[in-house]
Every structure is written in C-alpha cells, then in structure tokens.
Amino acid sequence: MAVARRARRLEVGLSSALREFLREPVNVALLVALPPLVIVSYGSIMSSFPELPGMSSSPETLGAVAGTLFVAAFLPGVIGLFQVISARRADERLSLVGFPRGTLFVARLATVAAASLLTGAIALAVLTTRTDVASLPAAFGTLALVGVLYGLVGMLIGAVLPRELEGSLVLVFVADIDEALASGIVETDAAFVQLLPLHYPHELFEAAVDGSAMATGDVLATGAYVGVLALVAVGVYTTLTGEGGLR
Amino acid sequence: MPNIPKSWLRTTHARHRRDALTDGGQRGGSRTDSERASEAATDEAVEAAIEAVIDDEPLGTVDLESSVTDDPGDTTDDSGTAATGDDSTDSDPGATVTTDSATDGDGSATAGTDPEPTDENETADGRDGAVVLRAEGLEKTYGSWLPFGRTVEVLDGADVEIRAGEVVGIVGENGSGKSTLLQALVGALEPDAGTVETSGRVGWCPQEELLYDRLTVRETFRLFGEGYGMAQSDIEDARDRLAETLDFEQFLDYRVDQLSGGNRQKVNLSIALLHDPDVLLLDEPYTGFDWDTYLAFWELTDELRERGTAVAIISHLINEQERFDRIVELADGTLEDVTDEGSSQAADAGVR
Numbered sequence A: 001m002a003v004a005r006r007a008r009r010l011e012v013g014l015s016s017a018l019r020e021f022l023r024e025p026v027n028v029a030l031l032v033a034l035p036p037l038v039i040v041s042y043g044s045i046m047s048s049f050p051e052l053p054g055m056s057s058s059p060e061t062l063g064a065v066a067g068t069l070f071v072a073a074f075l076p077g078v079i080g081l082f083q084v085i086s087a088r089r090a091d092e093r094l095s096l097v098g099f100p101r102g103t104l105f106v107a108r109l110a111t112v113a114a115a116s117l118l119t120g121a122i123a124l125a126v127l128t129t130r131t132d133v134a135s136l137p138a139a140f141g142t143l144a145l146v147g148v149l150y151g152l153v154g155m156l157i158g159a160v161l162p163r164e165l166e167g168s169l170v171l172v173f174v175a176d177i178d179e180a181l182a183s184g185i186v187e188t189d190a191a192f193v194q195l196l197p198l199h200y201p202h203e204l205f206e207a208a209v210d211g212s213a214m215a216t217g218d219v220l221a222t223g224a225y226v227g228v229l230a231l232v233a234v235g236v237y238t239t240l241t242g243e244g245g246l247r
Numbered sequence B: 001m002p003n004i005p006k007s008w009l010r011t012t013h014a015r016h017r018r019d020a021l022t023d024g025g026q027r028g029g030s031r032t033d034s035e036r037a038s039e040a041a042t043d044e045a046v047e048a049a050i051e052a053v054i055d056d057e058p059l060g061t062v063d064l065e066s067s068v069t070d071d072p073g074d075t076t077d078d079s080g081t082a083a084t085g086d087d088s089t090d091s092d093p094g095a096t097v098t099t100d101s102a103t104d105g106d107g108s109a110t111a112g113t114d115p116e117p118t119d120e121n122e123t124a125d126g127r128d129g130a131v132v133l134r135a136e137g138l139e140k141t142y143g144s145w146l147p148f149g150r151t152v153e154v155l156d157g158a159d160v161e162i163r164a165g166e167v168v169g170i171v172g173e174n175g176s177g178k179s180t181l182l183q184a185l186v187g188a189l190e191p192d193a194g195t196v197e198t199s200g201r202v203g204w205c206p207q208e209e210l211l212y213d214r215l216t217v218r219e220t221f222r223l224f225g226e227g228y229g230m231a232q233s234d235i236e237d238a239r240d241r242l243a244e245t246l247d248f249e250q251f252l253d254y255r256v257d258q259l260s261g262g263n264r265q266k267v268n269l270s271i272a273l274l275h276d277p278d279v280l281l282l283d284e285p286y287t288g289f290d291w292d293t294y295l296a297f298w299e300l301t302d303e304l305r306e307r308g309t310a311v312a313i314i315s316h317l318i319n320e321q322e323r324f325d326r327i328v329e330l331a332d333g334t335l336e337d338v339t340d341e342g343s344s345q346a347a348d349a350g351v352r
Helices: A002-021 A027-045 A058-088 A088-096 A103-126 A138-162 A164-183 A189-197 A199-210 A216-240 B004-023 B033-056 B179-187 B217-228 B233-244 B259-275 B293-308 B320-324 B343-346
Strands: B095-099 B132-141 B152-163 B167-173 B192-199 B202-207 B279-283 B308-312 B328-329 B334-337
Touching: A002 A027, A002 A058, A002 A103, A002 B217, A027 A058, A027 A103, A058 A103, A058 A164, A058 A199, A058 B004, A088 A103, A088 B217, A103 A138, A103 B004, A103 B132, A103 B167, A138 A164, A138 A216, A164 A199, A199 A216, A199 B343, B033 B293, B033 B343, B132 B179, B132 B308, B152 B179, B152 B308, B152 B334, B167 B179, B167 B320, B179 B192, B179 B202, B179 B279, B179 B308, B202 B259, B217 B233, B233 B259, B259 B279, B259 B293, B293 B308
Parallel strands: B095 B192, B167 B308, B167 B328, B202 B279, B279 B308
Antiparallel strands: B132 B152, B132 B192, B328 B334
16 A cells, blocks of 8 residues: 555656656757757867877867767756755655655656766767767766765755756855866866766776776766765755755 | 434535525635624534434434435445544654544554534634644744755644634745645655644645646545545546546546646645545645635535534635635744734735
C-alpha cells in the first residue's frame, strides 16, 4: 500500500515537473538554440590563438570542446536553478499538505536529467560538425553526467540563494571559471582546481574526443562527485525549503 | 434503527436548513440577530435529536465516521486514508506542536476523525463543540542578519481557541500579523515560542495563490490530492463537487496562468477544501470573487459549519462581521475576542 502510494506520488510528481518544464517554450528553445551558438563562438574565438607545440589539437578544436562542455553544464544548471526557485512557494505548500520533499526533489532532478540528455545530444551533434569524435557513446555519457552534475549545482544554488537574477549570476560565474580552469586555458598550479566540478569530466571528455584511454581515477572521481553532490543537494534542499505536514 | 451515519444526518439537516433559508429568500448576511438565535436554537434541537437517535444505537452497529454515504464532503478512501502530513516535530525548543493525527510513516496521516469529545466541550460563555485548534503564547519576531535591518515583533503571546462548527473571523489592521498567525497555526511558519494543538485534518488557503502556473486546474487537483494522500476517485469527486459549487467547471483544463485572478483564487480555496478538513484556515479567501461566487462561498461556509467544520477566516470586510460566530482582533501581537463590541476598524467606521 505504502509502496504503491510512493510510486503513484513519484509518477504524478515526475509528470507534473516535466509538463511544467515543457510548457515553457522558451526553455526548450534555449536548449536547442544555445548549444550551436556557444560551441561555434568558443571555437571561433580560440581560432585566433596561435597553435603551440604540445597542444593535442588545434586551438579551434580545443575551443569547441571547451564550449561543448560549458554548454552541457550551464544549461542544465540553469534549469536546475529555476526548477527550485520558480516553484519554491508552491512546493512549500505541496510539501505542507503531505507531498514528500524527497519525491519532489527526485521529480525536479529527473527533469534536469531529461534536459541534460537533450542538451548533451545537441551539443555533441554540433561538435561532430567541427571535429571528429573518437567515441560518441563515451562523449555523450560524459556530457549527460556533466549535465546532471551542474543541474545539482544549480539546484543547490537555488536552495541556498532563492533569487533568479542573483542565482543565475552566481551560476554563470561558477561554470565559466570552472570550465576555464578545467580546460587549461587559464593555467594554474592551485590544488583547489581539482575540487572543481568539471575538472575530472573534462579529462574524460577530451579522452572520448581524441580516442585516448579514459583514466579509471577520472571515472571514479566523476562518479563520486555526482554522488556526493546529490546527497548534499537533497540534504540542503529538504532542510532549507522546509519539511511538510499541515498540523 | 437503520444504519444511518451521523455525518449523513448532519448533512441532511444542513441541506434542509439551507433550503429553508433559500425558500425564505434569506441569506446569511441579511439575517437579524434574533433570527440567527432562533436558527441556532433550532440547530441545537435538531443536533440533540440526531445525537439521541445515534445514542440509541447499540455500539458497533453504526460506524459513524467511516461509512461511505452520499455525503459529498466525505473524501476518505476505502482504507480510511485521507489526511496528510508528517507529524510535525518541532526543533525549536521554545515552541511545541502537537497533533492527534496518526501517521503511517509515509507522510500521510490516517483518517482524521471528529475531534475527541472532551469535558471542554462547553465554555463559560456557552459555546459548544470540541476544541479542534488551540494556540497558546505564540510569539514571532522577524529579524534581519543584515546591518541596518529592521526587527519586527509580530506575535507577542497570541492565544486562540477554535471549536468544531464555529466560524471565527480574524480581524486586524494591515501589518498586524494576521497572515503570520495563520501560517504559524498551520505549520507553514515556526513560531519563536508557543504551542499549537490541532485535532483532525487541517486545510489552509494562503492569501497568495501558491499554485503551479503551468499545470492545468485538473492536474493541480491531482497533484495536491496525491499530497493529501487521497485516492484518485476521491480526488475527482471532490474536484467536481468544488468546481460546481464555486463555478469553475469550464476551466478545469485551463492552465493556472491562463485563469483570471478570481478563478485562480477559487482554485486556491478549493485546494484547501479538497481533503474535507476538520479545521479550515482561510486568509482573505474571497479576494477577486464576483458577487455570486462570494455568496456561494458563504453558503459553503454555512454548510461546513453545519457539518462541524471549524472555520477561521481573515477578513477586512467590516460589513460582514455578522456572518461570524466569533470575532477575534489581532493587535499589538495578541488576540482579543471582540465579538460583542466589534472590531476597532468597525467601530472607527461607525459600524455596529
């Protein structure tokens, strides 16, 4: 009985969250239109850089790879942020009448995951028009994982800073710096760089594109990052947005 | 005696009374005090008759609460599950919250029942009906951690008691803390100190419509019904009944953001009524209603009163104070019963 009710609530929560997302045409339009724009822009900007010895690919290709990773992270991050902020008050009421917060979180995360798959697929398709990708499944898997990772970052920011403008600014700043440091465009020896969300996924994605072997440590670190971040996000989300139950 | 549930008798009595009022062309707002007193006496007599009929039944032959009848307000499913919410556990040592709702560990409380009869069923002023909500010593101060922020003390030892079957008006000036009080009563806001005790299911209609803009009205009912732990058929029954009563049947497939303000408010109110609560707390529920819906609202409130639902309504309309059984005024963080003398706003306006 309780299991059936949980399943029904999850199904209703998921379908509601997805409907809400898909019924905002701007959301879907941005997911489709932004990846080509960002990837081509990154590639064009980097093409003016000189090709230096030791570079694995041309600057334009490196720029396109960086742009692909950035857009695959940033867009789901924004969706995660808005999923938490835009319906915050209604979520509080729904939680108050007894809808479990955890189920609500899963429904929101599932929407973010769906957006991650869509963004990842489009971004990868655009990248293949700019350069050869050695392993499409590995590249797609990495991009989808990056989407979920930044979707969680967006939800976390939305829970802590529930303001759309300020939250978006923080997110774009974090994602931009993260990708710049992960790609090596900005070189630094600081150890904290290894703690940034895109550090290990960037290594994985480069390996998927150029066909080199993926390091097991990078795979494990990326998986662990997603797992830990999911636990932190659900903890913060349920704590800061209140636990349900009308008196 | 036939197997007649108490709730059916009460509802039938309410219908008869409403029909009688309608036939006589009288609405709640136009009744005189003597007429209200006369109706109250009639109500008491009928209630007593109902109780007498029920009391004659041998124990076990009448399941007063779980019988499935034509009572349109009964939305419990076969398992009896209807109410919701985890038992609130207050982490604030200064504030205590208790409820008699039993939970199944899944965020859903088992069927709410009529409040337990207690020896407090009658007060010194003659009010009857069990206490279904009691708040004592509520305190709430809004502070700011930012420099130069303002600290506002809103509630300062507010006490309130609401009994089954009474309609209580909560009045007070703008900014006096009425919405804060209601949020503290339902559990949407933790008070700094004080206790809130409730019995049975609670329904809350917030002042601001807290709905999902891009879901349709039908989907909104489904989502909140799941939250309440209701069976799908019960959700549909209650939704259709409320849509008919408040006249928004034709908008069930509209998205919430495509509704007018008045229709959004109807949905907002209906969500609070969906699970047939025992205690209903409404924060200016008729904002944006047209006249017919406004009258339908009060008719519905009368029906709820007859069925024993306790209703508390935040109101600014001083000319409707005669609709309330009791009026409490929130001023300087405390509540005072002003039923006899009327609110200070009404006095200022020369009403009463």
